[in-house]
Amino acid sequence: MLNARRWALGIEPITAPMPIHEYVCKACGRQFEHLLLPAAKTEPVCPACTSRDLERLMSGFAVSTLERTKANVKAARKEIAQSKDHRDKQVAEAEYAKHHAEDH
Numbered sequence: 001m002l003n004a005r006r007w008a009l010g011i012e013p014i015t016a017p018m019p020i021h022e023y024v025c026k027a028c029g030r031q032f033e034h035l036l037l038p039a040a041k042t043e044p045v046c047p048a049c050t051s052r053d054l055e056r057l058m059s060g061f062a063v064s065t066l067e068r069t070k071a072n073v074k075a076a077r078k079e080i081a082q083s084k085d086h087r088d089k090q091v092a093e094a095e096y097a098k099h100h101a102e103d104h
Contacts, residue, residue, distance in 0.1 A: 022059050027051035 024031045025046035034044035045052050080086050 020059070022057040023054040024057055025049060025051050026053040026055055031057070 020033050020035050021044070022031065022033050023044060023046075025048065028046060028049040028051065030046055030048040032047055036044075043052060044054060046054065
């Protein structure tokens with residue numbers, strides 16, 4: 001739809017890829033992604049500390065398979081189950097159930 005609008009206005013449709021580059025900030029160590037638009041004249045800055053002292057990282061290919069998705073879900077569930085917040089929530093739910101059962 002964007003290209004149709006650009007065409008109607010007499011503007012060349014966007015056909016160039018808009019690569020997403022990965023960077024690490026040398027000042028604060030934060031890693032982030034930056035969408036480099038074709039017409040952009042500015043260099044990326046760190047979203048955490050606004051430093052321009054950045055190192056561009058090599059990006060990997062985005063490959064998605066059913067097995068990879070299952071492995072990612074399993075890893076995420078394991079990480080959540082081991083988190084302190086999850087354990088605290090389970091304890092709170094158990095206490096609530098115990099007190100609720102005693103009231104009835």
